[in-house]
Amino acid sequence: MAGPETSPAEAILEVENVSLRFGGVQALSEVSFDVQSGEVRAIIGPNGAGKSSMLNVINGFYHPQEGSITFKGVTRRRMRTHEAAAQGIARTFQNIALFRGMTTLDNIMTGRNLKMKRNFLLQALYLGPARREEMEHREFAERVIDFLEIQAIRKTPVSRLPYGLQKRVELGRALAAEPDMLLLDEPMAGMNTEEKEDMCRFILDVNGEFGTTVVLIEHDMGVVMDISDRVVVLDYGRLLADGTPDEVRRNPLVIDAYLGTVRD
């Protein structure tokens, strides 16, 4: 249900009537909402509501049985994940999915994958243009590292990093792709207050400075109310409410859903 104030021209993403089943489990039923270019859009809802499934549909991990996704004017039902990435969608995961064998820098460099040209021979021999290109991407990766204030762990294998920093590196890898839209699945889960504040700041800076559209799933209501422009509420795979943080907070259906489920 798109809000009446949104015109399709401004929507970078439109989700229309998406339904997704796993065997007998109805993960999403007829969910529709849109995301406007440049906004911070939160998706909230109790455990198992279908939030992660929604992100997975958007970036092509899951293919919905019904409905369609329109991103930057291109409509699709099935799309392969790497194609979604090529269209400008980057993401982080609920359970950190870093390349564990690599350093922070290498992980972030992998985020540049789509920006790299492919001349294997030149690359392997590290010659001329290949070398210059690698340097340019390195520079970009270093800018991301500076931005996220993780210079000290540039060369550290990510498997040795504490949880909070791993989450930050994962954000860095997504940013390295210079995405138009960033999908963040619980970017602050398991963090302490200070780490959460840092993460909020990074997300708002990315959104403010580069105009990157952000869709994030978050359980911490304080955080959601603080940083998001509009909120989608899912419950049992259905769209329960959609509006500004204030509207959503006052919505009796939402209050019921949250009082009905006692959670952390």
Place this chain on the structure above:
Amino acid sequence: MEILNAFFVSPFVDMAEYPVFFAEVVANGFLTGIMYSLVALGFVLIFKASETFNFAQGVMVLFAALTLVGLQERGVPTWLAIGITVGVMVLLAMAIEKVMLRPLVNQDPFILFMATIGLTFFLEGFGETLWGSNVKRLDVGIPERPLEVPLGGDFMLLNEFDLWAAGIGAVMVLGLALFFHRTTIGRALRAVADDHQAAMAVGISLRTIWVVVWSVSGVVALVAGIMWGAKSGVQFSLSLIALKALPVLILGGLTSVPGAIVGGLIIGIGEKIGEVYWGPLVGGAIENWFAYVLALIFLLFRPQGLFGERIIERV
């Protein structure tokens, strides 16, 4: 006492007394070792990309060699035949991606392993149907003269063919290592090895990576097939050289490129030394199992393999 002396003293005395001969043994082991590294790399690449042990690696060596000889027998010039065979191996990789890897994505790696066993029997039968099953001679024009290399006033005896094989093998091994560590696609492959989903999310196409990796390992198989085939003829037993890579993998680990390289050299040299100095004591023919013993002894001291990180179980 006698026995202890024979096993633990006199071999070392021999080594010290005839250093040039010892050097010759080591050099020969080194040359074979490079070929072991190459075959092991074929396994490692596929394991990294597909999380499975490719049972068909050995038969891919046979298939590549059979195709090459078959083309030569039909009058195709050697260089062209090699080119065509590379093309055939790439086509094979594409077919494997389409009918085997793609449908089995997200299945347990063990199922994929079973599929590679199926592939083994298919390739074996298909190769024989196409090219016949009699033993064939393979000659790609590499000279086989014995070479005398001067060393400390004496001469070391080496085979020119072995030198060529080692040279080509070394170039391939080095090329693969560079490819793996320096190129975008190499980094992408390492990413896929670590986390499929995250790799796709940064825009890496699994299918492309699979085709590339299986093609590369097909070419590796071809090179191994040429080198061994030229030595011992092209026949079924060629597919058994994959067994030679197993101790290397035990030693180096299934996921480590440097592990495969160094492991191959250790096994190659160790095997030769064992065969020459200890072989006669146990009545020879230790070549077939000595490498395994060597790998297992090594593991006693480094259970994580040569380059693996120390495994510390979290409880």
